[in-house]
Amino acid sequence: MGEMGSASKLPEHTMLSASERLELPKSVKIKIALCQLSVRSEKNQNLVRARNMIKIAAESGARIVVLPEMWNCPYSKDFFAKFAEDFDNEDSSPTISLLSEAASCHGITIIGGSLPEWSNGRLYNTSCVFGPDGKLSAKHRKIHLFDVDIPGDITFKESDIFTGGDKPTIVDTDAGCVGVGICHDIRFPELAMLYAAKGAHIICYPGAFNISTGELLWELMQRSRAADNQLFVATCSPSRDSCGGYAIWGHSTLVGPSGEIIATTGHEENVIVAEIDYSKIKLQRKSIPLDKQKRGDIYQFVDECEEEKHQNSE
Numbered sequence: 001m002g003e004m005g006s007a008s009k010l011p012e013h014t015m016l017s018a019s020e021r022l023e024l025p026k027s028v029k030i031k032i033a034l035c036q037l038s039v040r041s042e043k044n045q046n047l048v049r050a051r052n053m054i055k056i057a058a059e060s061g062a063r064i065v066v067l068p069e070m071w072n073c074p075y076s077k078d079f080f081a082k083f084a085e086d087f088d089n090e091d092s093s094p095t096i097s098l099l100s101e102a103a104s105c106h107g108i109t110i111i112g113g114s115l116p117e118w119s120n121g122r123l124y125n126t127s128c129v130f131g132p133d134g135k136l137s138a139k140h141r142k143i144h145l146f147d148v149d150i151p152g153d154i155t156f157k158e159s160d161i162f163t164g165g166d167k168p169t170i171v172d173t174d175a176g177c178v179g180v181g182i183c184h185d186i187r188f189p190e191l192a193m194l195y196a197a198k199g200a201h202i203i204c205y206p207g208a209f210n211i212s213t214g215e216l217l218w219e220l221m222q223r224s225r226a227a228d229n230q231l232f233v234a235t236c237s238p239s240r241d242s243c244g245g246y247a248i249w250g251h252s253t254l255v256g257p258s259g260e261i262i263a264t265t266g267h268e269e270n271v272i273v274a275e276i277d278y279s280k281i282k283l284q285r286k287s288i289p290l291d292k293q294k295r296g297d298i299y300q301f302v303d304e305c306e307e308e309k310h311q312n313s314e
């Protein structure tokens with residue numbers, strides 16, 4: 001694995017304004033790859049297999065490569081702490097080294113799925129973004145932790161183990177402006193709206209939905225976030241046969257700005273490579289200008305008594 005150097009240090013922020021971002025990225029058409037990896041209980045095997053998938057993706061022409069939620073570690077409370085790495089300690093973070101080396105070796109942007117991260121005695125579910133120079137360009141800590149209790153079906157409480165993130169994450173890459181969320185973050189439209197308002201072209205959600213909620217909601221959530229905000233949404237999941245006893249839905253998908261599915265897959269291990277045509281964003285926003293049609297002034301209930309008092313006093 002290559003030298004990491006200062007790969008794990010976040011750059012000083014050079015954020016563009018939303019209106020600057022509304023200009024299309026230099027390359028209007030790019031390829032994106034979604035690596036639906038089968039996650040094993042041996043960390044090193046996951047690193048080797050993911051590295052191989054990134055190579056396949058890059059050789060297929062992908063400029064952005066997305067990995068799944070928890071791809072170096074089974075999605076299981078028995079593994080998160082054991083597999084966690086301190087990203088700031090370069091000697092003890094083989095996964096960060098790998099992502100940095102792979103991004104610079106192929107000259108691509110990697111949305112590095114998510115990994116268990118140790119920081120100051122806390123555990124986070126964290127996604128790291130690397131640019132073609134191999135440097136860390138953003139770090140998103142899962143904001144909305146997945147706590148679920150469906151009697152007779154599934155009980156899982158991420159908040160028993162993880163601390164939630166407290167910041168939204170948007171990053172300007174040479175292949176478009178990317179908003180980042182992790183799995184359960186997709187259920188919160190406010191986050192996607194914020195990214196759209198800041199000028200994101202695509203929102204990437206590494207995710208590991210389970211079979212209980214996935215069938216009904218996984219595709220619906222992605223298409224809703226894309227259609228509401230008229231931008232691209234990409235998701236990347238581990239495959240169903242991943243270790244850990246949590247039944248994963250799979251179905252990594254790319255959705256376009258009218259809510260259309262551009263590419264998807266089943267639940268097996270697979271690398272999906274698909275084309276993004278960023279000009280579709282402008283076209284969709286021109287055809288149906290939701291932003292201009294919005295009535296921000298009336299999305300609130302007016303207290304009728306207050307209204308009456310106000311009218312009487314006039």
Ligand SMILES: NC(=O)CCC(=O)C(=O)O
Binds near residue numbers: 069182
């Ligand atoms: N890993 C997750 O955040 C799972 C989210 C999920 O399945 C859901 O229904 O929400």
